[in-house]
Amino acid sequence: MAKNKTTKVERQEQLSIYINTNPFLTDEDLAELLGVSVQTIRLDRLELRIPEYRERLKHVAMGEGDSVKSLSHGELVGELVDISVGKAGASILTITKEMVFKKNHVARGHHLFAQANSLAVALIDAAVALTGNARVSFRHPVKLGDRVVGNAEVSGSQDNKYKVTVVSKVKEQVVFEGIFTVFALAEEA
Amino acid sequence: MAKNKTTKVERQEQLSIYINTNPFLTDEDLAELLGVSVQTIRLDRLELRIPEYRERLKHVAMGEGDSVKSLSHGELVGELVDISVGKAGASILTITKEMVFKKNHVARGHHLFAQANSLAVALIDAAVALTGNARVSFRHPVKLGDRVVGNAEVSGSQDNKYKVTVVSKVKEQVVFEGIFTVFALAEEA
DNA sequence: TAATTATTAGTACCAGGTACTAATAATAGG
DNA sequence: CCTATTATTAGTACCTGGTACTAATAATTA
Numbered sequence: 249m250a251k252n253k254t255t256k257v258e259r260q261e262q263l264s265i266y267i268n269t270n271p272f273l274t275d276e277d278l279a280e281l282l283g284v285s286v287q288t289i290r291l292d293r294l295e296l297r298i299p300e301y302r303e304r305l306k307h308v309a310m311g312e313g314d315s316v317k318s319l320s321h322g323e324l325v326g327e328l329v330d331i332s333v334g335k336a337g338a339s340i341l342t343i344t345k346e347m348v349f350k351k352n353h354v355a356r357g358h359h360l361f362a363q364a365n366s367l368a369v370a371l372i373d374a375a376v377a378l379t380g381n382a383r384v385s386f387r388h389p390v391k392l393g394d395r396v397v398g399n400a401e402v403s404g405s406q407d408n409k410y411k412v413t414v415v416s417k418v419k420e421q422v423v424f425e426g427i428f429t430v431f432a433l434a435e436e437a
Numbered sequence: 438m439a440k441n442k443t444t445k446v447e448r449q450e451q452l453s454i455y456i457n458t459n460p461f462l463t464d465e466d467l468a469e470l471l472g473v474s475v476q477t478i479r480l481d482r483l484e485l486r487i488p489e490y491r492e493r494l495k496h497v498a499m500g501e502g503d504s505v506k507s508l509s510h511g512e513l514v515g516e517l518v519d520i521s522v523g524k525a526g527a528s529i530l531t532i533t534k535e536m537v538f539k540k541n542h543v544a545r546g547h548h549l550f551a552q553a554n555s556l557a558v559a560l561i562d563a564a565v566a567l568t569g570n571a572r573v574s575f576r577h578p579v580k581l582g583d584r585v586v587g588n589a590e591v592s593g594s595q596d597n598k599y600k601v602t603v604v605s606k607v608k609e610q611v612v613f614e615g616i617f618t619v620f621a622l623a624e625e626a
Numbered sequence: 627t628a629a630t631t632a633t634t635a636g637t638a639c640c641a642g643g644t645a646c647t648a649a650t651a652a653t654a655g656g
Numbered sequence: 657c658c659t660a661t662t663a664t665t666a667g668t669a670c671c672t673g674g675t676a677c678t679a680a681t682a683a684t685t686a
Contacts, residue, residue: 356551385569
């Protein structure tokens with residue numbers, strides 16, 4: 249037949265690539281892409297130990313599932329527990345396994361920064377606020393499972409420039425301190 | 438019957454909570470949890486416009502699917518393109534929709550911080566490295582789709598304390614600058 | 627040519643649903 | 657008190673995306 253003369257191995261390599269770059273492909277999709285029958289795809293997956301569609305989705309979903317409150321999503325990192333716009337606010341961030349170094353279960357600094365930064369920005373009473381600069385100190389390591397309570401306070405302002413001080417604690421112990429300069433922007437800047 | 442006298446509305450609220458905190462629950466699971474039949478759960482989902490199990494997983498998986506390189510995962514934010522441990526390194530972060538403010542498509546500062554911070558930490562030749570403090574400036578807004586190239590350099594060291602300077606650019610324009618003080622820790626600190 | 631490997635077809639089965647019909651409780655209104 | 661409406665449950669047929677298995681037919685290799 250006038251089929252592309254690809255070997256089994258070549259096809260299986262392609263299969264791996266397809267699935268790795270897009271786990272949402274079903275066997276039927278793959279069969280069409282590779283020009284073989286669905287049964288062949290199944291045999292290939294078996295040999296390559298690639299789980300079925302639904303299992304794949306489950307695992308992608310799981311890996312990310314409980315990190316919904318993490319940096320990539322939502323407008324705020326952590327959970328806002330109290331806010332008085334223009335004045336002060338607080339948020340809580342629980343350290344999950346995705347946020348820590350595998351080696352020692354210490355949270356990566358940028359998560360604490362992210363909590364503080366998004367809290368600082370949330371405080372500003374403007375359509376859009378951007379961080380201009382920041383000075384931050386990581387006072388004490390934060391561990392997996394810790395509940396980090398961030399407290400922010402607007403400590404000064406000049407024109408559209410606000411100074412926000414954030415102190416984050418884990419059970420009364422200060423773990424992070426930062427001073428953020430946030431700019432309030434007009435609606436259509 | 439000696440059932441908990443919960444109203445339909447109360448049950449539906451509970452249902453929402455259950456599903457929000459754990460999208461992996463099937464109708465059967467939920468039926469058992471709430472002490473009603475599977476059919477009732479289905480009707481509830483219909484009324485609440487909650488999609489079915491497989492659709493939910495698909496969406497969790499999708500929402501996060503392409504943000505694998507974002508903050509919550511991997512040991513590094515951005516893609517490492519060059520590194521010479523103890524000296525310098527570079528990484529690239531492409532700004533996705535998850536990283537920007539919906540209103541103006543400008544990247545939230547903490548993502549740039551995260552890229553720089555994880556790059557700084559990666560540079561340190563130690564089992565574990567932690568950021569002590571940092572001074573950062575966001576020079577120019579970064580937009581959705583921008584490819585942020587971060588360049589880090591160890592600019593000094595004293596004992597286990599390293600000073601790392603990071604400059605991030607989008608097409609030759611400096612968008613972020615930061616000086617990080619990173620501490621190298623012993624294996625079993 | 628015989629043996630082996632690769633590919634395809636088909637069957638029965640499963641999970642987790644949708645969509646629909648129908649029967650039975652429970653609650654409220656007059 | 658009886659009726660009308662709402663709530664809940666049961667059951668059926670069907671769908672997707674598979675697993676597990678059997679069997680037949682190419683294509684290759686020894």
